[in-house]
Amino acid sequence: TVLGTNLSLIKDIPLPEASYGRLSVHIYNNKEYVYVTGDTTLIRYEHRPGEDPPLVLDTAWSYKYREVNSRQWKAGGAAICMGGNAYFTDNAQPGGLGPIRLHRVNLDNSEDVSAFIPFLGTRNGYHFNKHLIDLEDEIIVVSDITNGLVGGFKYDAGRDRFKNLWVKNYVSGILCSASSSRGQLYLNDFVSGPPYDHDDIVIL
Numbered sequence: 001t002v003l004g005t006n007l008s009l010i011k012d013i014p015l016p017e018a019s020y021g022r023l024s025v026h027i028y029n030n031k032e033y034v035y036v037t038g039d040t041t042l043i044r045y046e047h048r049p050g051e052d053p054p055l056v057l058d059t060a061w062s063y064k065y066r067e068v069n070s071r072q073w074k075a076g077g078a079a080i081c082m083g084g085n086a087y088f089t090d091n092a093q094p095g096g097l098g099p100i101r102l103h104r105v106n107l108d109n110s111e112d113v114s115a116f117i118p119f120l121g122t123r124n125g126y127h128f129n130k131h132l133i134d135l136e137d138e139i140i141v142v143s144d145i146t147n148g149l150v151g152g153f154k155y156d157a158g159r160d161r162f163k164n165l166w167v168k169n170y171v172s173g174i175l176c177s178a179s180s181s182r183g184q185l186y187l188n189d190f191v192s193g194p195p196y197d198h199d200d201i202v203i204l
Contacts, residue, residue, distance in 0.1 A: 013055050017041065018075075020177050022034045022092065028107050033058070035079040037088055040068050043104060052144035058080055064199060065103055072098035074126075080133045081107065085155065087133060087140055091125045100125035100144050101164065104155055114155070116162040122147045134178045139165065141185065143172045150176075150187060170202060 002010040008126040015036060022037035026049075034055060042063045045055040066073045075091035086105045090096070099122045106112035120127065125144045132141040143150045153168040176187035185204040191197065 011053050012054070013053055016043070016121075020075060020093070022050075022076065022078040022088075024078045024080060024106075026086075028081065028084075029151070030088075032116075035081070035086060036115065037076045037079055037092075039075045040064055040066050042076070042086065042088065042103075042110075061107075063105045063110050063113055065115070072096060073101065076103070077131060079105075079129070079133070082133050082135055083138060083155075083157070084108065087131070087155075087170070088140055089131050092127060094126045096126065097124060099123060100127060100142065102131070102140065102142055102153065114160065114162070116153070118142045118151050118153055118162075119144055119163070119167065120147050121149060122149070128173065132176050132178060137183075139177060139178075141178070143170075143176070143187075145171060145173050152185075168204065172202075 004010050015037040019036050019038050024035045026033055027087050034045045036043050044058050044061055046058055048054055048056055072094040073090045074093040076088050076090040079086040079088040084107050089100050089102050091100045099117050099119055102116045102118050104114040126146045127143050140153045147172040148169055150164045150170045150172050152165040154163045156163050170189040172187045173190055178185050187202050189202050190199055
């Protein structure tokens with residue numbers, strides 16, 4: 001749905017598949033794009049103000065990251081763009097039998113992709129749209145609620161691979177925050193009692 005400056009409805013644009021609200025916006029090469037992580041495929045629309053429709057599907061760019069009936073992986077989280085790539089994780093819905101995967105898609109060529117397993121040896125990975133990107137340091141933080149893990153990763157374009165920077169044992173169920181100037185990461189850690197269930201605030 002596209003809204004005007006006074007929040008009046010401009011246009012409703014049906015999506016090709018469910019997206020569970022996994023939307024993000026990024027300006028690239030002087031064009032504004034809306035990225036939609038669908039149930040199986042990452043797509044994008046170009047925003048063209050004043051035209052009808054104001055959002056136009058980029059038919060030359062898409063990335064299918066899972067099969068619709070996959071038992072290993074469920075629908076992914078919202079994509080975040082950095083350094084000419086879009087990054088997102090799958091298993092943003094519970095029920096997947098496999099580990100969480102971190103996906104990279106080149107913004108110029110959607111056939112240039114990588115799929116990386118941040119937490120090797122895990123199963124039933126799940127997060128609630130839970131990843132963060134520190135744009136200044138180009139670090140991607142991924143959380144797995146089921147397995148109680150949080151990790152920092154970085155894409156090495158020269159070697160076309162992800163580097164594992166660190167992994168910690170925390171059950172972090174909320175979107176963490178980062179301060180590049182302080183070099184700190186803020187997140188929660190859910191602790192099951194006794195004497196009662198609670199969250200600790202963790203600073204890394």
